[in-house]
Amino acid sequence: MLLKKRQRESAEINGSSMADIAFLLLIFFLVTTTINVDTGIGMVLPPPLDPEVEPPPVHQRNLMNILVNEQGIIVMDDVRTNINDVQTKLIDFIKNPEGSEELAEDPLKAIVSIKTVRQTPYRIYIDMLDEVIGAYALLRNEAALANYGREYGSLNKEQRDAVNKIYPKKISIAEPDPE
Amino acid sequence: MANFKKKQAGTKQEVPTSAMPDVVFMLLFFFMVTTVLREVTLKVKVDLTKASNIEKIEEKRLVSYIYIGPERLPGNKFGNDKVQIDDSIQEDIGAIRTIMYDKLLEEQRLIVSLRVDENSEFGVLTDVQEELKQAGTLRVNYSTKNEN
Numbered sequence: 001m002l003l004k005k006r007q008r009e010s011a012e013i014n015g016s017s018m019a020d021i022a023f024l025l026l027i028f029f030l031v032t033t034t035i036n037v038d039t040g041i042g043m044v045l046p047p048p049l050d051p052e053v054e055p056p057p058v059h060q061r062n063l064m065n066i067l068v069n070e071q072g073i074i075v076m077d078d079v080r081t082n083i084n085d086v087q088t089k090l091i092d093f094i095k096n097p098e099g100s101e102e103l104a105e106d107p108l109k110a111i112v113s114i115k116t117v118r119q120t121p122y123r124i125y126i127d128m129l130d131e132v133i134g135a136y137a138l139l140r141n142e143a144a145l146a147n148y149g150r151e152y153g154s155l156n157k158e159q160r161d162a163v164n165k166i167y168p169k170k171i172s173i174a175e176p177d178p179e
Numbered sequence: 180m181a182n183f184k185k186k187q188a189g190t191k192q193e194v195p196t197s198a199m200p201d202v203v204f205m206l207l208f209f210f211m212v213t214t215v216l217r218e219v220t221l222k223v224k225v226d227l228t229k230a231s232n233i234e235k236i237e238e239k240r241l242v243s244y245i246y247i248g249p250e251r252l253p254g255n256k257f258g259n260d261k262v263q264i265d266d267s268i269q270e271d272i273g274a275i276r277t278i279m280y281d282k283l284l285e286e287q288r289l290i291v292s293l294r295v296d297e298n299s300e301f302g303v304l305t306d307v308q309e310e311l312k313q314a315g316t317l318r319v320n321y322s323t324k325n326e327n
Contacts, residue, residue: 019200022207029210038236038292040322048312118302122295123228126321130230137232175309
């Protein structure tokens with residue numbers, strides 16, 4: 001009897017295949033994983049308009065109307081503009097270095113209004129929006145360098161907020177006219 | 180001959196493999212954590228356009244996707260521009276409002292990532308944006324690829 005008991009198999013679970021199982025799982029997750037970072041242009045839509053409340057009056061000179069029509073032509077304040085000139089024109093409009101009567105009084109008051117029609121090609125719209133965001137990025141970087149001597153990207157949160165206050169991003173997406 | 184014997188008697192030639200399961204498990208956990216298993220099957224064609232002034236969406240769990248593009252039809256054909264949310268195509272644009280509002284109630288800081296095909300027209304997107312405004316999901320992100 002005693003001898004028989006001793007000959008029993010050991011109670012341990014054989015762990016030598018664990019590595020194989022783990023490898024198998026590892027390969028599965030390796031294959032299925034897609035490490036992709038989502039990138040895009042962040043925007044905040046305007047809240048829905050209340051028909052009973054009058055919109056606050058905006059001085060025409062503080063408003064930059066950008067229209068992208070069905071042929072993908074960009075019109076800034078009734079002037080046809082090449083996509084490459086959008087950024088410089090916008091910076092001029094926001095900063096208004098010469099104090100022109102036609103351009104924004106103050107960067108704080110400058111509003112960019114983007115208008116499209118239903119047939120506007122999406123790609124042109126994004127290209128144009130990219131230029132607008134780029135103009136603000138340039139201005140903020142400039143302000144960051146002037147005030148803190150560092151690039152906008154390396155500022156901390158409070159400094160960033162301070163710079164954002166100098167050049168607030170006021171972009172309004174207007175609804176297309178009903179046809 | 181004596182020299183040969185001496186060499187063999189030296190250090191062991193085997194690499195210790197007892198730590199291998201631990202290493203493998205560590206890698207396994209890393210990939211398990213980073214994996215996003217539930218990928219949406221796209222019913223519309225979305226080729227993203229490119230832009231240079233873009234930002235990354237750091238918190239992926241805040242993001243809800245809306246796909247807009249030509250519908251994929253059997254036989255490699257493409258139909259009209261359609262809107263897809265989650266796994267189904269939304270024929271009724273007005274239904275987007277309730278869907279997005281429900282999502283907003285679940286997550287207050289919701290970001291709506293608009294993945295729009297570069298060749299589509301702005302009209303459908305206008306309708307969707309109008310619905311988003313009504314739903315109160317005002318934070319949007321026009322998904323683009325990096326130009327550089």
